[in-house]
Amino acid sequence: MKKMILSLPLICFAFGCQAHTMTAKTPKVDETIDTTYPQNSCGADExxxxxxxxxxxxxxxxxxSEMRILEYDSIMDMMYSPTRLNIYINKKGFISQINCG
Structure with missing residues (x-):
């Protein structure tokens, strides 16, 4: 009887130390929303x-479309807008790059 009483806490401890894994259920999505834009969504290529x-x-x-002119030494935010036209101006005042973003 004494052995059983001593072994009971060990058994409980052994079962308590087992790893419990919980799996989160992913909600089912009925439809997919397309958030991609065409590469030239702001008209930069033209x-x-x-x-x-x-x-x-x-x-x-x-x-x-919405646009911004970025001088060579200007600060720009990192907000990406695929429909916004970015025009980059170099040190000499000439257009050096045009893209969307």
Whole structure:
């Protein structure tokens, strides 16, 4: 009887030390939302001809989407907007790069 009483805590301890795994159930999704945009969603490809031109040509143009002009030493936020047009200006005042973002 004494052996049984002493072995009971050991048995309980052994069962208590077993690893318990809990699996989270993933909710079932009925439909998929497409969040991808076409590579040229802001129209940058149509404006590549502006690369190498002075920034002053931008003052005479109208743009179909949101845009920002980024000077060579300017600070820009890291908010990505696939429909926004980014126009980069180099130190000499010429357009050096055009892309979406």
């Amino acid at each position: 404006l590549k001809y502006l690369i190498g031109k002075p920034r002053t040509v931008l003052h005479t143009m109208k743009f179909r």
